[in-house]
Amino acid sequence: MGYQDTIGREAGKMLEYVETGxxxxxxxxxxxPATAYTDPAYFEREKAEIFMKLxxxxxxxxxxxxPGDYKAMELLGKPLLITRKPDxxxxxxxxxCTHRGMILKPEGHGNARRFSCPYHAWTFGNDGKLLGVADPQKFGPICKEERNLTALxxxxxxxxxxxxxxxxREFDIRKHLGGMLDDLEFYGLDKWHYCGTRRIYGPNWKIAYDGYLEGYHFAAAHPTTIHPRSFSNIMHxxxxxxxxxxxxxQTRIKEALGALPPDKWGEHENDGYDFVRTIFPNVSIFFAPEITQVAQLIPGDTPDSNVTNLMFIRRDPPRDAEDAAAIEGMMDWLRDVVNEEDYGVGLQVQKGLASGALQSVIFGRNERGNHYFHNYVDYLLRADPDEEPPVL
Structure with missing residues (x-):
């Protein structure tokens, strides 16, 4: 069965759910346990066992x-430099900088063949190798190979x-992604145009992630934005x-799929149905016709916070100034929906859980994705090499 055949079968299941209620x-x-969202010790274990290993x-x-492009950013308190090498x-x-610990580049994007430390002008190639020490005769002997930037x-x-x-800690990314890589490769994202990023701040990373995994909240939390497009509380x-x-x-799934033979249903994502793709532990991707949103949830310094980067890409660069302005407007609108509706609710959930009012939160049978997510978090925290991972 091909990729679009699989998507078509899932679309058929969604149509069945709509027809049968x-x-x-x-x-x-x-x-x-409510403490899974609030306890500092539990939070530190999550960072150590999940975010520092995966x-x-x-x-x-x-x-x-x-070639030469770079991105400087911070991820879980770690200052990172990501580069495209000449090859x-x-x-x-x-x-x-491996001289005195100075941050080499401020957050952002650029293009550079080498990086010069703004403190003492030590110079590194964009592969991280130390190229030169300022005034080496006075500095004294040094083994350059031992002072390359710390590779990840x-x-x-x-x-x-x-x-x-x-x-x-090396990893096999194809093994880690498994079948999700088929989705990413089908879209050919490496050839798309990067539009920009919006940053928002929210509650515990799991409260934020929970929201991407269910549409039970669409009618109540998104009455004028998402709910007119998508059924509330119907998911696959x-x-x-x-x-x-x-x-x-989508609310028009019967109309959209009813006009097509079933073997064509898989070719019509965003026309009758949508998908949110989540990549554990902290990525959500929504492919929309106008623009694609990639949400990167980063745990904050304390259990009650996260920083979310909403990164936007689309197949083609802006056609003209009017199109560029429309893209900016779409990014702002999507940011506002997530920030004001999803994270607005999430921050109140965080406040409620911090009050001690609940011993536990409960996920319904309909919130199956949340079950799976939390079971996987618990499985990784147990770190039992003899335990089989959860199944959906």
Whole structure:
């Protein structure tokens, strides 16, 4: 069965749910301790066992498409420098001069063959190698190889640049992504145009992530934005390891799919149905006809906060000034929806849980994706090599 055949089959399931008034469901409900969202010790374990060990999205390939391009950013308190080397491959390193610890480049994008430290002018190649020490005769002897920038494991796949924040901890990105890589490669994101990023601040990373995994809240939280387009509380879930493709039928799914033979349903994403693709532990991707939003959720310094970068790409660059202005407007609108509606609710949830009012939160049978996500978090925190991972 081909990729679009699979998508068509999932579209058919969504149509079935709409026609029968049902949804993809778990066998029972699930309770999660409220402290999973508030406890500092639990939060530190999550960062150590999940975020410091798994491959994380550091950049979109479209952000640094050309040799010499770089992106400087911070990820979980780690200053990163992601570069496109002359041969087209990528490098990732800590954005920290190995002389006295100065940050080499401020956050942002650029193009440079080499990086000169703004403190004492030590110079590094865009592969992280130390090229020169300022006034070396006076400085004294040094082994340059021992003072290269600290390299991080890195891979590029599916139009995304992935890093591990633990030096020396190599990973197999194709194995990690599994079937989700088929989705990314189908879209060919490495050839798309990077439009820009919007940054918002929200609650605990799991509260934020929970919202991407269910449409139960559409009617109440998005009455004028998402709900007119999509049914509330009708979802379909497909898992690839810890990652998920979550299907949301549009209110016009009967009209859209009814006009097509079933073998064509898989060619009509965004025309009758949509998907949110989540890549564990902290990425959500929504492909829309106008623009694609890639949400990167980064745990904050404390359990009650996260920083979310909403990165936007589309197939083609702006056609003209009017088109560029429309893109900016679309990015602002999507930011506002997430910030004011999703994160507005999430911050109130965080406040409620911090009050001690609840011993646990409960996820319904209809919130099957949330079950799977929390079961996977618990599985990774147990770190039992003999335990089989959860299944959806």
């Amino acid at each position: 049902t949804t993809d469901s778990a066998e029972t409900t699930l309770e999660v 491959p994380l999205l550091a950049a979109l390939s479209a952000e640094i498409p050309n 087209g491959t990528v490098a990732a390193m800590l954005n920290v 494991p890195v891979a590029e796949a599916g139009g995304i640049i992935w890093v591990c924040l633990t030096p020396g 879930f497909t898992a690839f390891g810890p990652h998920m493709r979550v299907g949301y039928p």
